[in-house]
Amino acid sequence: MSILTVLLYVMIFVVALLLIALILIQPSKSGGMGAAFGGIGESVFGGKAGSHLTKTTVILTAIFFVVALGLAAVIGHSQTGEDAGLRDKISAKAAEAQSEDAPATDAPATDAPATDAPATDAPATDAPAADAPAADAPATDAPATDAPAAE
Numbered sequence: 001m002s003i004l005t006v007l008l009y010v011m012i013f014v015v016a017l018l019l020i021a022l023i024l025i026q027p028s029k030s031g032g033m034g035a036a037f038g039g040i041g042e043s044v045f046g047g048k049a050g051s052h053l054t055k056t057t058v059i060l061t062a063i064f065f066v067v068a069l070g071l072a073a074v075i076g077h078s079q080t081g082e083d084a085g086l087r088d089k090i091s092a093k094a095a096e097a098q099s100e101d102a103p104a105t106d107a108p109a110t111d112a113p114a115t116d117a118p119a120t121d122a123p124a125t126d127a128p129a130a131d132a133p134a135a136d137a138p139a140t141d142a143p144a145t146d147a148p149a150a151e
Helices: 003-025 032-036 040-045 049-076 086-101
Strands: none
16 A cells, blocks of 8 residues: 555544534534533534534535545556456456366367268258148138128
């Protein structure tokens, strides 16, 4: 891991802890966690602390997202050398496993037996297929009609 990556991880951790603490001390409209601590936000930061705490929360949130995006960019571009990436390691192991599973024969992998004679097609016949009805046979699957015969 590079020094920049470690520095960005530390910044993410510190900013996340600051955001947690800052959100917990903010007074809410219905009491919430801010009231559970005895209104610590108002007593420490003054009566109009809500606006200052809100601004600080927005700034810390923006810093958190910028550092997170920077960390993603640094990690994404470190795909060289020892940080070859998980995808390369997986594809190397898959290729190794495939070479171990392959048969150890020198024969080509075909289903047909190997012959020296050229392949020929069987001649076509004019005989009907065995399961097809003959052309001059009467149709037996005709629906029955209840209509009277026409005169």
